[in-house]
Amino acid sequence: MRNGGKRAISPPRSTDFPPKKSKENKLDVNGGQPSDDTVNKADHVREVTNLKKIQDKLAESLRLCLHYFSPPSWPTKKEDLINLDLDKLLDFPLNKFFDTYEVNLTELIAQYQQHASEAEKKGETAEDKLVNLRKMVMQLLKPSLLNYNSETDGNMEGDETGDNVDEILAAVVKESTKTDSTSSRDVLTS
Numbered sequence: 001m002r003n004g005g006k007r008a009i010s011p012p013r014s015t016d017f018p019p020k021k022s023k024e025n026k027l028d029v030n031g032g033q034p035s036d037d038t039v040n041k042a043d044h045v046r047e048v049t050n051l052k053k054i055q056d057k058l059a060e061s062l063r064l065c066l067h068y069f070s071p072p073s074w075p076t077k078k079e080d081l082i083n084l085d086l087d088k089l090l091d092f093p094l095n096k097f098f099d100t101y102e103v104n105l106t107e108l109i110a111q112y113q114q115h116a117s118e119a120e121k122k123g124e125t126a127e128d129k130l131v132n133l134r135k136m137v138m139q140l141l142k143p144s145l146l147n148y149n150s151e152t153d154g155n156m157e158g159d160e161t162g163d164n165v166d167e168i169l170a171a172v173v174k175e176s177t178k179t180d181s182t183s184s185r186d187v188l189t190s
Contacts, residue, residue, distance in 0.1 A: 071104040134165040
């Protein structure tokens with residue numbers, strides 16, 4: 001015993017023990033730890049699998065976008081767009097597709113604006129006709145209003161083109177039908 005009877009403790013060397021066998025029945029020189037090659041291969045497989053999943057999700061998303069945003073004038077049917085394989089998706093003319101989409105959308109908006117403008121003009125024309133018709137009805141009713149003054153008192157004045165013309169007309173018609181039914185009963189009883 002040298003050094004005062006103490007023996008130096010040193011870590012065991014890899015040559016002191018026989019090599020262990022790995023699961024693959026190969027000698028593992030790393031003391032039971034997977035080799036760098038095995039770790040790298042497993043990581044690589046995981047990475048490839050993850051990339052494949054991401055690629056599939058992106059391809060499916062692109063197919064759905066193409067399907068839903070397909071312009072009416074696009075030569076490929078919507079059903080065919082949803083079934084494009086990856087190679088066809090990679091070669092797909094996206095710029096042309098979206099240019100066509102934009103042109104079609106612009107045309108559609110212009111058509112709706114034109115329809116809205118035409119509808120507005122028709123509405124204005126109908127409003128003008130209604131105003132003129134109410135004026136003519138009011139002119140026709142003025143002589144009759146003198147006879148039915150009690151029903152329409154206070155309504156004769158005011159707007160000759162508004163809703164009060166409709167109210168006056170309704171009152172005159174109502175009074176007129178009362179008078180007509182009374183006179184027809186008188187004729188029948190005589």
